Amino acid sequence: MSKSRYTVLIVEDNDLNRDILATILGEEFEILEAKNGQEGLKVLQENVSRISVVLLDLEMPIMNGYQMLQVVKEDELLREIPIIVMTSKENADEEERCLDLGAYDFAQKPYSPRVVIQHIRNIIRLRESASTLNAIEIEAETGVYTRGAFFHYADKLLKKNPDVDYALIMVDIKGFSTEFNKWGSAYVQIIKKEADQLRKSIPDDAICGHYYLERFIALSPIINREESDRKKVVREFIAEIESRVGTTLKFAVYENISHEEDILTSVQYVQEALNNIKSLYNENVSLVDEALINKFERRTYIEEHMQEALANGEIEVYFQPKHSAKDGKIVGAETLMRWCKSGIGFISPGEFVPLFEENGFIVEADAFACDETCRYLRKWIDQGLDVVPISVNTSRYDYTKKNFQNHITESVKRYNIDPELIHIEITESLFQDLSNEATEILKTCRRLGIKIELDDFGTGYSSLHSLAELPIDIVKFDQSFIRKLSQPREQIVMRGCMDIVKSLNLHTVAEGVETEENLLQCIELGIDSIQGYYYSKPLPASEFEKYIG
Amino acid sequence: MTLQELYFALGGNYNDTKQRLMNDKLINRFLLRFIEDTTMAQLLDAVKIGDRKASFSAAHTLKGVAGNLGLTSLAKSVSVLTEQLRSLEEDADPSLVQDVKEKYDCSFRAIMTLV
Numbered sequence: 001m002s003k004s005r006y007t008v009l010i011v012e013d014n015d016l017n018r019d020i021l022a023t024i025l026g027e028e029f030e031i032l033e034a035k036n037g038q039e040g041l042k043v044l045q046e047n048v049s050r051i052s053v054v055l056l057d058l059e060m061p062i063m064n065g066y067q068m069l070q071v072v073k074e075d076e077l078l079r080e081i082p083i084i085v086m087t088s089k090e091n092a093d094e095e096e097r098c099l100d101l102g103a104y105d106f107a108q109k110p111y112s113p114r115v116v117i118q119h120i121r122n123i124i125r126l127r128e129s130a131s132t133l134n135a136i137e138i139e140a141e142t143g144v145y146t147r148g149a150f151f152h153y154a155d156k157l158l159k160k161n162p163d164v165d166y167a168l169i170m171v172d173i174k175g176f177s178t179e180f181n182k183w184g185s186a187y188v189q190i191i192k193k194e195a196d197q198l199r200k201s202i203p204d205d206a207i208c209g210h211y212y213l214e215r216f217i218a219l220s221p222i223i224n225r226e227e228s229d230r231k232k233v234v235r236e237f238i239a240e241i242e243s244r245v246g247t248t249l250k251f252a253v254y255e256n257i258s259h260e261e262d263i264l265t266s267v268q269y270v271q272e273a274l275n276n277i278k279s280l281y282n283e284n285v286s287l288v289d290e291a292l293i294n295k296f297e298r299r300t301y302i303e304e305h306m307q308e309a310l311a312n313g314e315i316e317v318y319f320q321p322k323h324s325a326k327d328g329k330i331v332g333a334e335t336l337m338r339w340c341k342s343g344i345g346f347i348s349p350g351e352f353v354p355l356f357e358e359n360g361f362i363v364e365a366d367a368f369a370c371d372e373t374c375r376y377l378r379k380w381i382d383q384g385l386d387v388v389p390i391s392v393n394t395s396r397y398d399y400t401k402k403n404f405q406n407h408i409t410e411s412v413k414r415y416n417i418d419p420e421l422i423h424i425e426i427t428e429s430l431f432q433d434l435s436n437e438a439t440e441i442l443k444t445c446r447r448l449g450i451k452i453e454l455d456d457f458g459t460g461y462s463s464l465h466s467l468a469e470l471p472i473d474i475v476k477f478d479q480s481f482i483r484k485l486s487q488p489r490e491q492i493v494m495r496g497c498m499d500i501v502k503s504l505n506l507h508t509v510a511e512g513v514e515t516e517e518n519l520l521q522c523i524e525l526g527i528d529s530i531q532g533y534y535y536s537k538p539l540p541a542s543e544f545e546k547y548i549g
Numbered sequence: 550m551t552l553q554e555l556y557f558a559l560g561g562n563y564n565d566t567k568q569r570l571m572n573d574k575l576i577n578r579f580l581l582r583f584i585e586d587t588t589m590a591q592l593l594d595a596v597k598i599g600d601r602k603a604s605f606s607a608a609h610t611l612k613g614v615a616g617n618l619g620l621t622s623l624a625k626s627v628s629v630l631t632e633q634l635r636s637l638e639e640d641a642d643p644s645l646v647q648d649v650k651e652k653y654d655c656s657f658r659a660i661m662t663l664v
Contacts, residue, residue, distance in 0.1 A: 013610065014586070014588065014610045014613065014614055015582075015586070016579065016582045016583060016586050016614050016617075016618075017610075017613055017614055017617055019579070019582060020570065020579055020617055023575065023578075024570070024571060024575070057613075059606060059609045059610065061606065088612075088613075088616075109613055109616055109617070110569065110613070110616035110617045110619070110624075111569065111617050112568070112569040113569065113570070113571070114568075114569070114571075
């Protein structure tokens, strides 16, 4: 039998069971496979418009079938896809529970693939003949498509007209949901009137939907090609509406969206574009361009691969030496992370560290860097090398975990390292939201002999107050400070800072020292240690080993 | 040994299996995959360390695999163990585990003759 154009997703953890289904069903359908609910959801999200049926096993690791059903049930788009749950006859309440979670049909184990094929055919036929979408396509309150319906029709429109260029537009109507809750339908009447007005200025075959809360979404063929200043056109358009409605509108526009790519991906881009200007009061138009897409894709790449990168050694620790300002001897180092991926190249910590901080992965990454540092220290001590104290970075998120000090003290213990060889670098931002907890943790570390360095001093968050409050031993002056030392006013500020810091008996480090001139300025100011390219860039462990050897 | 003989020796149902899995070639292929399948080892490991949840999960999977391959006798034996474990309130019953292991070894040896 020739393959149909329908795609079936098989979610089953056992390789052999999955292979049996995939082999036999594969004769009639395109097959996608997933090993657990989590993978299943991911495949489903990525292929939502082409998967006709899902075959789901219940007992699976990581995310089982019930949990997957639950997530699908809550997603307006995913729940449109029928799921056949594979059950065994001994367990009758399984079926009831699954039906409750939105399962469409059941197939008995042991698998009879022929019967399963027949089930799938029936479902597809039924859904194709009836109008398969949810009964509610139009949102009663706003008169536009619901989110699920919008995706469905947008997808159809794009597939039907492969030669037409479309723009995807997302609009944020500030206060829409609160105003709506306050005024109810009266408010919607105003919006509707506005929308009807708008209708006249957009093509007939454009479609609109309510994305969520204050966000609306539209897909429209592009008509006005001549105007070169796109933003200006949209701005004038917005100004006109705002003057009548009395609220703020923000638009994100993605022109010439891809017909091949899943509509959900394009929606993510406009969403991202809108988010980028959300907190900017003086910008109300954001265009999706190549730079935004690249950035988004890179971020997605990083988020999808960070876990394995840490596990398989793509992320490595490097060490940047610190030297004594007095005699130039090496007195310490800072551990930094490097991510090198074959094929993609170097991913800058400036790019991945803020992302890790955003998604919380920084906690694992910091623990990794600390553990690696202790491991190398142990190795070098065993080799009889003259080791120096090494500082490890910590982020504010580390301190929200109760077991924070464990990750440092445990590594120190595991490798039997003298705690004095480890310094912890903190930034002041840490203390904005969690000061008590963090202060206690740091005090405990200090009692063990670990020194605390205040990083990035002189940048955004610095306050002199924190110098007095924080349990610190060392102040690191930020490179933005150091690089401007040729300016007289900077020098005056710096001298004052040094006076305070020295009176508090704190040790000082200058970061980002690149030139001899820089170095001399630091020496003149009385700074104790120097870190920067003047002495050395961050070195991989093998080179740092030679450096101290 | 022919497939028919093999199923007879193992207390399995050849005709039913053939109807479900389409033909001898596929049955043969899936039976050979069974030799590589690690579920039995996972089950024994989980039982050994007393991990009830993992024991149940492995037993449940093994039941499914055996059922799909028409190894009825093994499937029945492991089904009893699965139900014993389902509530997670007790450790695996050693005599049930032993029974599963014997049935599994029998199946394994018989399938090895196909290689």
